[in-house]
Amino acid sequence: MFEEKLDEFARELGADFYGVADLTTAADFIKKQGGNSVTGYSTAISVGIKLLDTIVNELPNRFEKSVAVNYKHHTYDIINMRLDLITSRLSSTIQNKGYNALPIPASERYDNERICAVFSHKLAANMAGLGWIGKSCLLITPEAGPRVRWSTILTNAPINPTGKPVENRCGECTECIETCPVSAFTGEIFNAEDDRDVRYNARKCEKYFEIMEDAGKIPVCGLCIYNCPYGRDSIKF
Known part of the structure; x- marks a missing residue:
């Protein structure tokens, strides 16, 4: 089946x-977050790569x-590039089958005021x-926690969903x-x-990175x- 081949191809290209x-x-x-350019697609293909x-x-x-x-080089620059290459090639495969496919960049800011992607x-x-979605506003996987970076393809291809939204499993943890x-x-x-602000103040992180840069440090946190x-x-050790 077409969707099984997409899964296999994604993993051949390096998706975890x-x-x-x-x-x-x-x-x-x-539509509220990204506007008309990302609306009208019924399906999203999600691709992730585990961090080292x-x-x-x-x-x-x-x-x-x-x-x-x-950390910045491998976890952001390299993995974002790998994700974008995967979604680009998958999108071409979908287009060649006669469907629309819109790869969303792994990490490109769309709105500086809201500090979010498209x-x-x-x-x-x-x-x-x-x-x-954890208390950190990060996507938490059972297998690797939040140690994964993601990218997405929006499409109208008739591909069956692989699952349903997963409810929070953080419990009482406040790490x-x-x-x-x-x-x-x-x-x-x-x-x-x-709204995201109920859970997370992105401006505090933004300000923290600015302070680090002003002090001559590379803006990295990730705690x-x-x-x-x-x-x-x-x-496993």
Whole structure:
């Protein structure tokens, strides 16, 4: 089947996670965030690549230049490029079958005021059944916690969803809240009806990075990624 071949191709290209989401129930949210350019697509293909534990595990030492450079280079620059290459090639395959496909960049800011992308990769991954939105506002997978970066393809191809939205499984855990150096998280559980500000103050993170840059440091944090038990406790030493 076409959808099985897409899954296989994505993994051949280096994807660790692959899922398909039915977006019909999220149409209003999608339009509110990204406008008309991302509306009208009934389906999203979510692709994820797991971060290297050897790099994430050095984040407590992020003020060391070598650690910050390595994290930014491999976790952002390289993996974002890999994700964009995967979604580009998958999109071409979908187009060659006669359907529309719109790859969303893995990491490109669309709105500086709201500090957000044109489309939420976390939304697609959650609705595809790959994980839940944690108290850190990150997508948490059962297998790797938040140690995954994501990208998305919007399409009208008739592909069956791989799952349904996953409910929060963070329970009483507050690791991400307690470790945040700027107290950006409120601890509120994800609710699709709430604005992001109910759970997360992105401006606090933005200001923190600006302060780091002004001090001559590479703006790297990621402690919420490092400390999440779902990623940390799955590591085999």
